[in-house]
Amino acid sequence: MIKIPLRILLVEDNEADVLITLRTIKKLVEEPHVEVVEDLSSCRNKLINFIPDVVISDYNLPTCTGLEVLQLVQQKDAKLPFIFLTGTVHDEELAANTILAGASGFILKKHMNNLEEKLKPLLKKVVFRMSENEEIRERLRENKVAINQINDYLDNLKSDNREQKENISKIKNAIKDFKASRDEDSREA
Incomplete structure (x- = not known):
């Protein structure tokens, strides 16, 4: 089991x-x-x-x-x-x-x-x-939920002007950088 x-x-x-x-x-x-x-x-x-x-x-x-x-x-x-x-x-x-x-x-x-x-x-x-440390797994899961919800919101946001599109792109890039550093941290754990 x-x-x-x-x-x-x-x-x-x-x-x-x-x-x-x-x-x-x-x-x-x-x-x-x-x-x-x-x-x-x-x-x-x-x-x-x-x-x-x-x-x-x-x-x-x-x-x-x-x-x-x-x-x-x-x-x-x-x-x-x-x-x-x-x-x-x-x-x-x-x-x-x-x-x-x-x-x-x-x-x-x-x-x-x-x-x-x-x-x-x-x-x-x-x-x-899977990571054997349940606490780390749960924190990563919570972070993924937050990131996914933000990405989903940004994808559904109706951006009508260039400035909004640029800002959305910057936010998505920051999230990708965060995900990459988090993935590195989880591999080290």
């Missing part, structure tokens, strides 16, 4: 698959905090405000594809682990392409009866990469 609290974003539209996945996660993780969404907009919101440790996503969703979800996740945090859990992809080439696109793992839904066995090593890999 994984003892470190794990924040998981599950992108899935099939209620039965959500229940099976949640039950399996609870068997593997002592303190899971799972948020479930089924579209890009909700996913984007959770990436900004929830800051998961890992994203598990179906490939075929009603309003988008899993690759679109993966691209959104990579835009927000290129290092965030991403696992496909899908029944749509049957061919090995497409599975390989999802891994090449940046997914950390891939599980076919035809293996749902063995989901615990398939998911366990992928989640252990996520935990292995």
